[in-house]
Amino acid sequence: MPETSLPLLPANRAQGAIPILPVTLKSWPGIERSLDKAARTWLKASGFVGQPGRHALVPDKAGNLHQVFYGIAETAKPGEAFDFARLVRVLPDAAYRIDGELPDLRGAVMGWLLETYRFERYRKPSTPAPRLVCPSELDRAALLTAAEAHFMVRDLVNTPSADMGPDELEKAARQVASRHRAKLRVIAGEKLRRDFPMVHTVGQASPRRPRLIDFTWGPARAPKVTLVGKGVCFDTGGLDIKPASGMLTMKKDMGGAANVLGLAQMIMAARLKLRLRVLIPAVENSIAGNAFRPGDVLTSRKGIRVEIGNTDAEGRLVLGDALALADEESPDLLIDMATLTGAARVALGPDLPPFYTDDEGLAADLARHAMAVNDPIWRMPFWAPYYALIESNIAELNNAGESGFAGSVTAALFLKRFVERARSYVHFDIFAWTPAAKPGRPKGGEAQAIHALFGAIAERYGK
Known part of the structure; x- marks a missing residue:
């Protein structure tokens, strides 16, 4: 495989690398007795006895780093697989094994x-x-591919909106598509207004023109997997303007699009046996004299008329049009990813994105792969009685409703109205952000659910 700047060396570079020895509180006394007197004295002075999460550096007689001890728990707990990464921040620049x-x-x-x-x-x-x-025993190429996709997602989300608007998001999509010789088209201008009216309406107040990015890869007769990502490059909330505190991280509102591009890159790099389609409605939700208003009624691509209860519930509008297009060709699997609701964060916090699907087999597969790759997700229900919460007195749907209850569920139900033909559909309400650093997850933009999704898709459609 080509060389990479990521710090994961091939297995044949083990000779000369400094060893990292995992130990537990139980195993440490025996290991300590096997060390020479100088090492035992050094470690006793450091206070290291194999405590989980603690480390100890042991020098050789010349004072060079000789080995590293790292404490691990006797029994691993869910979500702690990345704890080993604590060492990255404390070890000096060298090669380790x-x-x-x-x-x-x-x-x-x-x-x-x-x-x-x-x-x-x-x-x-x-x-x-x-x-x-x-x-x-590990597949280095697969690990590097996964990490590169993850890093790309983080880079896209972390980039300020001044440098990551619809133009730049389109450029990023073109780079991913061209790398794997996918066919890309962009719909904008009058054609967007006519064929994707909700995408156009949400983005029309910005000087950066709205568009729909659409690319395909793979043989036409293969199983169809379609990814739809929310590409709101900045969200002021529109005329229902957010407070200043609510806008501080709104550069991440294109996190669904970023994650979809990361997942697409992994799928194409692995050359899975499927026909991939990626759809990204790329817009800014801005404020101007031509901004859409609370109380307006929009007619979607699917013909469903939507009353605007809140202009800050714009993500489901652009996704509705994109999902309608995706659904028209009856894909085998339709996935959307979006930084959609604050309600999901209230329910499950920033680290555990909910997903919605009626496909029991897919739900089980996703949960299994999420656990295997430490990519946590949690299933939530398409609870049909809650459609009553987004009814409109003058149209077929209200994009926000008035109750304030079950915000993530009602947003998912809204999207589901635009999907009828897909054999399997799953919606992810992600956060795309780590508010406080954790091992393996620095503060800032984050990829969520793409590793679980890749595992399930690769298993379902094969390499």
Whole structure:
């Protein structure tokens, strides 16, 4: 495989790498007794006894770093697979290898890779991250592909909206498409107004023209997998304007589009046996004299008329038109990803995105793969009685409703009205952001659910 700047060395580079030895509170006394007197004295002075999450650096007689001990728990807990990545921030620049057993070896290595991410577009580069030798039993190429897609998502989300508007999002999509020789088209202007009226209406108040990005890859007769990503490059809330605090992270409102591009890159790099289609409505929800208003009624591509209860519920409008287009060709699997509701964060917090599907088999597959790759997700219901919460007195749907209850569920139900022909449909209400740094997850833009999705898609459609 081609060389990469990511700090994961081939397995044949293990010789000379500094060993990292995982230990537990239970195993440590025996390991400590096997060390020479100088090492035991050094470690006793440091206070290291194998505590989970703690590390100890041991020098050789010349004072050079000789080995690293790292404490792990006796029993691994869900969500802790990336804890090994704590070492990235404390070890000096050198090559390291894992010398011992870890409960989740892949998770430890992936966490290491993800912890080395730096967003340095607007600052001087930091010191190089320590390098890790890939254990021979892991697929280094697959790990690098997954990490590269993850980093791309983070870069797109972290970029300020001044440098990541609809034009730049289109450019990013073109780069992903051209890398894998996918066919891309962009619908804008009068054709967008006519064929995708809700996309056009949401974006019409911005000087940066709205558009629908559409690319396809793979043989036409293969199973059809379609990805739809919310590409709201900045969201003021429109005339129902957000408070200043609500706009601070609104550069991430295109996080659904970023994650869809990351997932698409993984699918195409793996050359899965499917026909992939990616749809991204790219807009800014801005304020001007021609901005859409509360109380307006929009006619969607599907013909469903939508009363605007709140201009800050714009994501479901642009997704509705894109989903209608996707649904017209009856895909085998239709997936949308969107930074859609604050209600999802209230219910499940920033780290656990909900997903909605009526496909029981797919739901089980996603949950299984999410656990396997430490990509947490949680299933929520398409609870049909809640359609009553988004009824309109003058149209067929209200984009927000008046009750304030079940905001993530009603948003999911709104989207589901635009999907009839797809054999299987799943909606992800992601956050695309890490508000406080954790091992393997630095503060800032984040990829969510794409590794779980890739695992399920690869298993379902094969390589």
